[in-house]
Amino acid sequence: MSEDTEIETEQEQSLFEAPPMGEQERMIEAILFATAEPVTVKELNDRMPHGSDAAEALVHLRKRYEGRGVNVFKVGDAWAIRTAPDLGFLMQKETVETRKLSRAAIETLAIIAYHQPVTRAEIEEIRGVSVSRGTVDQLLEMEWIRFGRRRMTPGRPVTFVVTQDFLDHFGLESARDLPGLKELRAAGLLENRPPPGTTPQMGEGDVDSEEGTEEGQSELFED
Amino acid sequence: MSEDTEIETEQEQSLFEAPPMGEQERMIEAILFATAEPVTVKELNDRMPHGSDAAEALVHLRKRYEGRGVNVFKVGDAWAIRTAPDLGFLMQKETVETRKLSRAAIETLAIIAYHQPVTRAEIEEIRGVSVSRGTVDQLLEMEWIRFGRRRMTPGRPVTFVVTQDFLDHFGLESARDLPGLKELRAAGLLENRPPPGTTPQMGEGDVDSEEGTEEGQSELFED
């Protein structure tokens, strides 16, 4: 069977068979309610009847839940229903004791979030100390960070980026919504500025990594 | 204690302290959403600010969710939010796994395609091994073969022919389009070169199979 006929059939079907938008909204509501993890638009479309448009239905659903006890949140390219943050006081029972993160871990996490994709050497340069293996491991284990693409500089170092779990945990739609990101960028504080000449701490290849960072940033922070 | 006095006291309190009903509804919504187990009215009241009336808020909330993708359900003497019963099908995810057809199935199918209509005994004779029931069932289930006319020989055995689905899958206009052995050999599809002197045997087989195919075809396109 040729691909064309298949696609044509799909379009034809969608014209006649896709459920009405109200019904699609109900379906998304059911799926998001049933799932603790954020669900991607693609997965929603896959699970809904042929011809559905989850992205559009989500817009309606999000609006419907505005100001309610639970809200529809966007997490990266996925969606989830979460309780409204102002009602947290009702949930003492549900509160999960999160592992206390060390200061080093919190700083490392912030540097990864704001500078991603970022190499371990760059994290160390910003913090001025070496990053212990345990700190990175802990963040990886919590699935708040993951490996990004390798940097195309000598040694091809691995980079770190934050995950969807990270966004979910901090209620961020995307890494662009990190608090103060714009101001930090405007102040030039997210640059990987090469040190003048050679200083004891910094290695070479900083110019390279700056290029890499900008490239990566645009990729991650813009859509 | 009579019910009435209790309600009265609550109402009195609510005049001063209880959050507005809309707010109570939000709270219940959040609690029912985040709690793993159904929650009793008493427990709701305990968790909500003093003077709240969970029972009344539940009535409103239940109404609000009527006809939505999730509904407020009473479970015993407790309450829970659950997926609307008609959307249960969304909670299934179909994964399609593609597997290569077994060698036995391919050979059986090939014999049916080249020799149709063909009886099981004939297939076995050609393959030189018995054909398992499962193999034929699988091909029938895939709707690549179907039963043809019964053979007018003792025992009136059923015959098998290939289906339109089969032709569609293999991109064939008709089973006649299947290349003969000579063509297969010319195309290098025969793995073994026959020793010199045995070719006549092959020729015979070719004629046979071609005849068989044509016969089968006429039958196929009759109905």
Added chain:
Amino acid sequence: MNDATSDRSDSAVAERLAAEALIVDVDGFEGPLDLLLTLSRTQKVDLRKISVLQLARQYLAFVEKAKALRLELAADYLVMAAWLAFLKSRLLLPPDPTEEGPSGEELAAHLAFQLERLQAMRDAAAQLMARDQLGRDFFARGVTQEVQRVRKVEYTATLLDLMQGYARIRTKDEFRPFVMDRDAVFTMEQALERMRGLIGFAGTWTDISSYMPDGWGADPVRWRSATAATFAASLELAKEGKVELRQSETFAPIELRRREGR
């Protein structure tokens, strides 16, 4: 470091006190940059307007004090001290136009940038952690409905599979049955054939090993096979009355000669 000692008297009393307070807690710092950032706070100015010269003095004073108290300082603190001493001299001396490399001001600006960036990241981290957090301020669904996975297997085959399958069946009669090729075996028949052709010349006693086929003596496996076959063939020929055999003693060579008088 001598510079640092002489400069120490210049430092404000408050700074010295601060530095002393810090010494006790030297392990609490996450490296020289962290320490520098803490020291810079005593200047109580915007990090962008910080006096790096003053900061260098503060740091060097701190390191001197730590030494006086015989505190073990990690190597990177000392490396930073050396670099700051160098930076301080650059900042104090008028620039030497013949000297290569970045100016003291450039180095100072970069250090200020590093400090500002570290401070910014700390502030960002604090802001991040102050956000509403999942499982603390807002909550996910308490009960998750498992998505039931329905597995459906779809079988496929290509036309090529089909044709090859058919070709395989229709040509299987042509297949030569698999036989073990025994190229290291010299059969008795082969030995007989060989010897029959040779015994006509065996008028005198000859060691039967001389009837072994050429080239079979090197490989022990082939040698054994050929020896056995030649011996068996000799017996067979003796039985036929064509040859006579003799052996002078146990394990001595077996000799053969054509039987005369026929």
